[in-house]
């Protein structure tokens with residue numbers, strides 16, 4: 628069953644837990660996601676990122692996402708991660724995605740607002756929820772600590788203007804994490820997170836959760852973040868499991884990778900207290 632993010636983030640925000648989200652890049656990763664959510668009897672955010680077209684053709688991604696989301700026995704948010712082009716995002720909305728992200732965070736605040744509003748208007752008319760980002764979550768490979776990265780931290784003032792102007796359904800904030808794996812250890816600005824949580828009614832989400840440290844992520848999940856993206860750890864889980872296995876053929880290799888992805892996702896469901904959803 629496909630649902631929007633609204634009810635999930637509302638529950639996460641009020642009960643202080645988060646949902647983990649990873650991107651699928653093929654049927655194996657999509658099915659690993661769904662199996663974990665079904666085993667835990669919890670909802671799932673099944674996401675495809677525009678940049679992953681290099682691994683999976685967009686039309687194929689839409690078919691795979693719709694197939695697994697519809698047949699899942701738990702509610703699924705079929706989400707487009709990091710949508711950049713307007714046409715691409717509109718197509719996702721028209722093709723069954725229930726949630727889309729517009730990432731114009733590298734633009735000026737005014738331009739980010741303008742582009743986001745356009746997507747919100749189109750999406751809301753069709754019952755689809757929208758995530759946007761302000762401040763900028765940079766790349767972990769360029770991360771060497773809070774003051775020497777290409778991150779731009781989200782300010783309360785900008786978040787307030789942005790959410791009121793755009794009416795987005797969730798807001799990705801930059802508080803110290805970065806995309807991919809890190810060079811250094813991330814320093815999360817928990818003070819900023821607490822201020823944002825107190826001032827902004829819109830649910831907050833976090834990108835760049837991978838390799839940020841379990842303690843950091845648990846604090847984020849219970850301190851005001853409603854969704855945490857952990858894609859890099861998810862695919863790393865597959866690779867590490869394969870490397871450590873004694874698989875003898877393609878099918879065993881595939882199973883090892885699936886097991887690795889499932890273990891990673893289960894770990895994060897537990898760490899983020901997602902179980903509280905049922906309470």
Ligand SMILES: [Zn+2]
Nearest residue numbers: 806834835856
């Ligand atoms: Zn991201």
